[in-house]
Amino acid sequence: MIDPSLNELVTKVLGYGKSMLEMPFSGIPSFFRTNLCDDWREIDIALVGVPSDAGLSHRPGARYGPQAMRAQSGLIRYINPFTKVIPYELARVGDVGDVPIENQVNLDPLIEEIFTYYQRLHAAGVVPITAGGDHSITYPILKALGDGEPLALIHFDSHHDTVAPMRGTKFHHGAPFRNAVLDGAIDPKRTVQVGIRDPYQEASRPFAVESGMTIIDMGEIQERGIKAAVEKTREVIGDRPTYISFDIDALDPAYAPGTGTPVVGGLTSREAMQFLQGLRGLNLIGGDVVEVSPPFDAAGMTALAGAQIMFEILCLAAEGFALRSER
């Protein structure tokens, strides 16, 4: 009763992962139903979870982000319906599980733990695509991925995340990119911040501006549109090794209510996807989606949007990997 072409397709898709065709309610929910992977030599791109919200100042819950994004990612799977990219044809991809966290309630040593993990992953030659966790996790990742030279960065967010140390720590979730600049992990001249509408900006904007970051405020996007913003971004980034960090609060709360510090007036999902799809061909060496907070979500829509963004980044990373491999 099944036609032969469907059988062929099924065979092909199962080649991407043994549970790639399971229903979303069945089996172990890995990211996009890729294979669970313990041996990093088997993969080029690792899907990783960092279940920590220790750096969060407002509404907690991002510790449940990886679990929720894994669950919702079962509705997404293998092909990008817009660009037709199938990342698994371009690179070997696997779910390596969550970063093991010992110092759960102590932000400082926790940051160190994350750094060590990604350093090992990077040393193994694996490109990490991460589901957070709050935004404090991005700084140790950036620090681990650079190879001597600062990375380029495309940062989607409503906030600048360049606040000075406060409340006893420099590692809080409002500071990762300040830390990364001061450490030389990213190059602020090759950093673009997209979607900004920061209600605490007096504490953060001066550093972003003065360090030389390119800021594309929501007002600018509203006025000039996504395409212009993409073009500007590509000009700043060039072909440098680039990391994408996507704070889900870049999206409007109607699209992503489940987050720690929502700000009204953000991107739609379609704008975010259009922006990311406009970045094809960049030399992407990693990325993350952070600040998905399932306890504050409605109907799983934030985790679903987060998983979709993660898939877009995966597609970009797979293309970037393929490009580098061809050289």
Add this chain to the structure above:
Amino acid sequence: MIDPSLNELVTKVLGYGKSMLEMPFSGIPSFFRTNLCDDWREIDIALVGVPSDAGLSHRPGARYGPQAMRAQSGLIRYINPFTKVIPYELARVGDVGDVPIENQVNLDPLIEEIFTYYQRLHAAGVVPITAGGDHSITYPILKALGDGEPLALIHFDSHHDTVAPMRGTKFHHGAPFRNAVLDGAIDPKRTVQVGIRDPYQEASRPFAVESGMTIIDMGEIQERGIKAAVEKTREVIGDRPTYISFDIDALDPAYAPGTGTPVVGGLTSREAMQFLQGLRGLNLIGGDVVEVSPPFDAAGMTALAGAQIMFEILCLAAEGFALRSER
């Protein structure tokens, strides 16, 4: 204390249905508070529920779709605020209740039951506007409504719904339009698919393309806008007897989280309404809204959007009926 014009208005509106002015929390929630109707000779257009999700592969719950859309439709009622159409002035409209279903857990005979019901309705000369239920219900409806010649179809969805038989049945909710083409119930050359961004498209897109359907992907809408898409659609459809099938997952999850297989990056409600309002004057002979899944909804917003779409289709159907009557 009430001014005379309000009294006149109330009298007029009550003429449309005896509970048309009841509060949404009062009385029996029929569709748009039209009269419940047992005698099909009293109506030109029937509002019907098909409470089945037997064909659903992912998140269940569409069996509660008719009940939830009836409840939310109490907020909508009688006049289209955009086009000013009052459908009840153009045709006699009633809520005929739900299709009685005997074979609830057996998809194949259930499809036959639905077919038989709509065949009788069609024989009675009644135009059906249906609230599903999952998308598997559309195939038997289409099969019942054709009079020898294949219908034209406008199909809003994120998926093509032209997948081959699988998991033991050809009737699953991913296949209605393949079945309808193969049966000659619809004319693929007069079929337009709108809003497509199908994550399982390798199993479905080839059939849609090869059979000659016109596909307006979300990417095309994003790029060229609703008006161009409407124009293209009208060219394909012409003045053929036309059916509209609206899978609520054509909308973005921010607008319609409560559905079985949500896909990020879809239409806004306004785009959907603008599109439908652009179809005025078509020779509409039926329509449906499917895949509203109340257990996965947030704050009833999906059921409300579904009811609004159903009302737009009702307005088109009433205008179509009036046009045919005038001839």
Add this chain to the structure above:
Amino acid sequence: MIDPSLNELVTKVLGYGKSMLEMPFSGIPSFFRTNLCDDWREIDIALVGVPSDAGLSHRPGARYGPQAMRAQSGLIRYINPFTKVIPYELARVGDVGDVPIENQVNLDPLIEEIFTYYQRLHAAGVVPITAGGDHSITYPILKALGDGEPLALIHFDSHHDTVAPMRGTKFHHGAPFRNAVLDGAIDPKRTVQVGIRDPYQEASRPFAVESGMTIIDMGEIQERGIKAAVEKTREVIGDRPTYISFDIDALDPAYAPGTGTPVVGGLTSREAMQFLQGLRGLNLIGGDVVEVSPPFDAAGMTALAGAQIMFEILCLAAEGFALRSER
């Protein structure tokens, strides 16, 4: 460990209110964490709650609107991320609590209570920014704020709210602007209604049209955009003392599901903010956000949007106050 500039900033921000830097989950949630204020002589602009839904015909719950908007406003605070306005630098702002209501279940004397309260506030020279409550509260406010001459009004809503008396009262939440016109509290020639898509419009639109109000339907916004609508509005309003009344159902249900009479096809939050930001320089003497209904909300997104709109109005009011002070 904290850099000096952050300390300066903190000092400055705390100057706006003693809990302005508290976390959203800590302390007493006043509007935007401004100071609670019992002595009206200390402020120029009062943030007020009117916890009443006695005038509501459909889904109740707006009585919880002020509490929910206060809670969510803790995520917003002091600077407008689009216009960079800090209202507290332009005017003294405080939260004066809720209007005390004695006649909770009797709409008519309740309307009188509200009127008396705002009359006192107005006599004290304080500009009120109000969080409702259902829309019936706006009529007594308008009546209290006029100084002999009718006010100009910008009214965001899906409904006209100019319905004649019915169900035993003229004060129901569908009638405030009819009452205000008939009383001479507002000038219909200087009244603009924005976002209208009224499903009960046959009972309301004739009065709006015949009295000379300017109506910017959603269809017009869809067609011509926000900027054109802003321009038209400014032309009608001129430099007259102006009140802004924002019914949260002007927003689409995807952005504001938690309201009494949602209507599909409304404004996005961004459009609303863009519109309001386009009104800078008007002579604003008061405003309100009404019909936020927390029991029907999802994930607090409606209350958050309502608080953001309220902040936009506060910024306009502070600028208006500063302009008047300069003269």
Add this chain to the structure above:
Amino acid sequence: MIDPSLNELVTKVLGYGKSMLEMPFSGIPSFFRTNLCDDWREIDIALVGVPSDAGLSHRPGARYGPQAMRAQSGLIRYINPFTKVIPYELARVGDVGDVPIENQVNLDPLIEEIFTYYQRLHAAGVVPITAGGDHSITYPILKALGDGEPLALIHFDSHHDTVAPMRGTKFHHGAPFRNAVLDGAIDPKRTVQVGIRDPYQEASRPFAVESGMTIIDMGEIQERGIKAAVEKTREVIGDRPTYISFDIDALDPAYAPGTGTPVVGGLTSREAMQFLQGLRGLNLIGGDVVEVSPPFDAAGMTALAGAQIMFEILCLAAEGFALRSER
């Protein structure tokens, strides 16, 4: 494939109402899927909704009580699983819809409307079982049902509901039984209050005590158990024509979170059912379940509990009717 006895059973059950065997998600949700009834001469017992929360002082939403209890009652149907009573074998039962309410926002004339409706129902010889609505609706019902002599009353509640007039009205939902006593509609000496733990009792308890009501506090039930309470109740009531009014907040919030004024420490559902089942043989002439507030409910559990309590009262009423008929 169906065995003959099942067919017989189905035939019998359908005799109780034409949709008695429909699935809960299908068809029009009348109370327990009994027939909708416009002609009161066809029934002995009427199931009625009173969708009003105009008398409520705290959390609103009881206006949605009838709709929610109708929906959940589809899970209950025809036989009492504890007593094996099938009420439809003892009396003709139908759903007469909701009391039409004109004065929705004015409590005083609304009370009059309810009174008039029940007076007509009573004159037609029909026993009413009502789903509220807030507790203010019980006073006009009691007033309508008495035939010259005061009724006996069994009142389940956490509150006494005998508060003096306040906030401009004597009809608020905290006062029905004071009003009923003062009017001679009930006999306080034949009145039992069950489950009381009134946090506002200083305003209500003196009247209850002084008028001679029998009060069975929660503390007493905790101490002495349900059986003793039932016995005491039967002694007070005797064989007098009796009305049962069940405020759902008599149940603990774990069993009934969706109510206007929940009080921790109440009855379990089982205790409530055991109590009601202990009242078999009383001369019941009416009853109600009030204060179910769906917007504050969790997973529909309160509406389900309310529908179950309503069914228990229906069973008692049917037995009472049969007893009176036999005489």
Add this chain to the structure above:
Amino acid sequence: MIDPSLNELVTKVLGYGKSMLEMPFSGIPSFFRTNLCDDWREIDIALVGVPSDAGLSHRPGARYGPQAMRAQSGLIRYINPFTKVIPYELARVGDVGDVPIENQVNLDPLIEEIFTYYQRLHAAGVVPITAGGDHSITYPILKALGDGEPLALIHFDSHHDTVAPMRGTKFHHGAPFRNAVLDGAIDPKRTVQVGIRDPYQEASRPFAVESGMTIIDMGEIQERGIKAAVEKTREVIGDRPTYISFDIDALDPAYAPGTGTPVVGGLTSREAMQFLQGLRGLNLIGGDVVEVSPPFDAAGMTALAGAQIMFEILCLAAEGFALRSER
């Protein structure tokens, strides 16, 4: 800083499963964080999911039961806080994943698939503890586990589940135990039904009674208590190989709102646990928890209760296994 005894404990606990000490929000959520197991030779007891609700007549969603119970089971882990049993010390336990289901929308072949899977598991000498899925899954399990002689059965439920074939199938979720009796898979004389309060009992009770099952209605438990019920059960069961099937709707909706056919007036969690703990020493050869329906749950409490019941059954099964091993 960690004391030595804690280190010892950690070592011991990790011996039960490599993620036994992970936080509930971290890592892959297997049942009770036991190891995922592909090789059945490594285990004595298998924890299995059957994600199907194809047999459900009312509220769907049980297909998400295994995923939700896995997630909540992360709060439970390794020791029974009442009996102090650590099942992993008595038997080798692993999570074998979900039964792969091909015929998802066709109940009859699906029943066959389940049967085949459990037949293989049984042949491998593994005791299955299953998380459903709806109750239709229990019949094929029972059929697979018997070794020629009918099993004894303890069945917790509000319904008898012995309804005749209807709606075109004998396999629906209201019939598993009728099928099992007719097939000789269970011995009705050694079958106890606990917690029964079946609102459809006229279709089911005659078979249960006439076949000789022992029925412990909720009324009896209410009257005589759990201990008497346990004693009665043990007498009927004796030392026969026994299966426990626990329909979560045996619990009251306050404890388990998330289920397909809730019935008010059921067991508390404590009563259920007390009952199960009273069954220690039985010769348990399998068990299941079914009808957990996450889309209708509130705050995950039903899935948590389901996981706890599953853990109690696991403890009984481990003790049963140890007893048999000792012989």
Add this chain to the structure above:
Amino acid sequence: MIDPSLNELVTKVLGYGKSMLEMPFSGIPSFFRTNLCDDWREIDIALVGVPSDAGLSHRPGARYGPQAMRAQSGLIRYINPFTKVIPYELARVGDVGDVPIENQVNLDPLIEEIFTYYQRLHAAGVVPITAGGDHSITYPILKALGDGEPLALIHFDSHHDTVAPMRGTKFHHGAPFRNAVLDGAIDPKRTVQVGIRDPYQEASRPFAVESGMTIIDMGEIQERGIKAAVEKTREVIGDRPTYISFDIDALDPAYAPGTGTPVVGGLTSREAMQFLQGLRGLNLIGGDVVEVSPPFDAAGMTALAGAQIMFEILCLAAEGFALRSER
């Protein structure tokens, strides 16, 4: 229209706090609507919030506990419906707001901050009743309240909370009572743990047992009842200065789903209240309710239960204060 006695009552009740009679949806939600208090000399008992969940290992959110309990406490107010105690007649009570927290993401200095605050409060002679926050906050409170001699403690919980240091800190929420014993803040011989059913007990129970604590497991309560448990508790405690710490997870998840580490099989609300009411006459010098986690709550029932427990403790503390004052 108001009777004189009601006026007297209102006057009296307003004497307890100026918003004591406000509706729950109106005004600033202090605990039980007592007055906000900045000057500690005005009160004998302080109601305090500690909005921190920095010590939580599982589900976060307790930082929102104080806000949610304040909101729900508006349904409770001034008289204990069981014991008839009005605490405000026995002591001066006020809401002193939340403990200001600087080191939000660093548990160790945060513990010190809490200690310092309560030390000041204690030095001011004020009895603190606290709403947490996770259970890690209780240790610094206990440490601050002792005057040289160890306190007696009654500890309601499902867990022992005597785990050794782990994950880099001794202050985590599973360790407060171990720390308090080792510090001499409490006397383990005068410590009673109630409701225990600890799934991690191998790490905690040995310390509790060996230090000499009295443990009343849930099994014992199930077997012997509340009264016996109360008696045993009173014997252990005697007339020593006593603190009550109530972890809301002592309640069953049906009564308190919104908590960090729920354990099935706990106390009902009625049992908890009966227990606490059985402790009248103790020399209570402080108490807390912790681990209410609003993001995981359903319909606010956990926060409502938490507020009720807090009120019971307040009544005990007021009686204790009055007793001490009389001496």
